[in-house]
Amino acid sequence: MAGEARAEGLGKAGQLDFPRPLTTVDVVIFAILDDRLGVLLVQRPAGDGEPFPLSLALPGGFVDVAKDRDLAACAARKLKEKTGVTSPYLEQLGSWGSAVRDPRGWSATHAYFALIPEEAGVLTPDARWFPIRDGRLKERLAFDHGDILATAIQRLRNKVEYTSLPAYLMPAEFTLPDLQRVYEIVLDRPLEKSAFRTRILSADMIEPVAKMRRGPNRPAQLYRLKKGREPVYFVRTFNPPE
């Protein structure tokens, strides 16, 4: 059943004449939707010989040795194809490779995770957002994509404790309570308002714009991300649950 790949070899040395694993890239794309953390999933094709036909899966696919200069470019290409987003937060998550994860043979995938603002999404028709509840996705995924997603959620939660990553989930302009809400959504626990504000404001990562968000009560200052900012690392975590 499994397709085997053999190199043509190198003449005298001939050391490349052995089976090669399949090489893919998958992308875990997060955004905040409807006051929830969401992940973008696609449906697998139904063609003959396709593994996991019609199952849900992470967007991804084979590395195209003609098109992709490197792995990050491949991940960026797949992100752009599905969402139209070109300059998000894109970080390598890890790689998963084994003899059994793909019925077509030994395969290894390089997983990335991306954070984009909800608004940025101009999705292709095959892609849909799915909510993460209680730190988990309800749906089952193709391949080992469930493991990959679980790792991505864990990494995101972990980093949110001590970095400014949620800033990349925000629209262009946002208030401090907005940002705190996003932290709370990802961590799934409430945070202290005053400690949160002190931490964020002293990190020099956002700047106020000359506008307020108006609502049915006291207006809130609008901020935007400072340009070209790397993620900020804080020297403490928020106080962990216990």
Add this chain to the structure above:
Amino acid sequence: MAGEARAEGLGKAGQLDFPRPLTTVDVVIFAILDDRLGVLLVQRPAGDGEPFPLSLALPGGFVDVAKDRDLAACAARKLKEKTGVTSPYLEQLGSWGSAVRDPRGWSATHAYFALIPEEAGVLTPDARWFPIRDGRLKERLAFDHGDILATAIQRLRNKVEYTSLPAYLMPAEFTLPDLQRVYEIVLDRPLEKSAFRTRILSADMIEPVAKMRRGPNRPAQLYRLKKGREPVYFVRTFNPPE
């Protein structure tokens, strides 16, 4: 020059009939030697068609689809082949893949990093320890192994700020000043004795053995790692350099 690999295809679908990248695994193996952080390197073979003949490189090589169940097993196998160590701290570092990193063609490597106690090393003759000075290796490495090593050093330093990783570099029994010294070697800066002791002792990661290390002055309590301990994450970093 580059070898190309094509799958045999899958009959009707035929979707696997395209070139596959080479797949390798490399391992960055750290230990403390002679009061310095050291990394284990091997010399590339000199055969015909071999890239970077006789250059220094990280231990690693092609995934063997017959022998290796998964990537971690492949990394553990390579670690064992070079050092004889079987149960070290082994963590995935990331993956590097591009069209140009290997002259034999599009290739992707899955990099791991390992921490082992100095004493554990029963090395194969082709492997040697090299010191890391000022956070860098003096020697040039084959492929993009210099980048991979730099990333590994950075990751190690970063994690040492807030985890118990250096414990895996220690021999079976060690004193608290020994452990502090290893932290200081990796971070390349002095740490506060009392804060260090408080942190480590309250982390419940080590336990005293009924022995003292005797020397030319006051004896020091010997400790060992508690069994089956995962690395510990502290809620604060040590105070950063500036």
Add this chain to the structure above:
DNA sequence: CACACTTAGTTGTACAGTCCAACTTATTTA
């Protein structure tokens, strides 16, 4: 055999940043 020397280990004050709770402020709506 006292005493200097060295390293192990402790103690106490200062300080930084979070936790917690109460407070003030700015706006809408009844």
Add this chain to the structure above:
DNA sequence: TAAATAAGTTGGACTGTACAACTAAGTGTG
């Protein structure tokens, strides 16, 4: 004008590091 609500501030308690001085337990030397 008062109630309601969310934004934003203030202050004391608590936790853990920074810094520095201290005590403890050995060896080596005159």
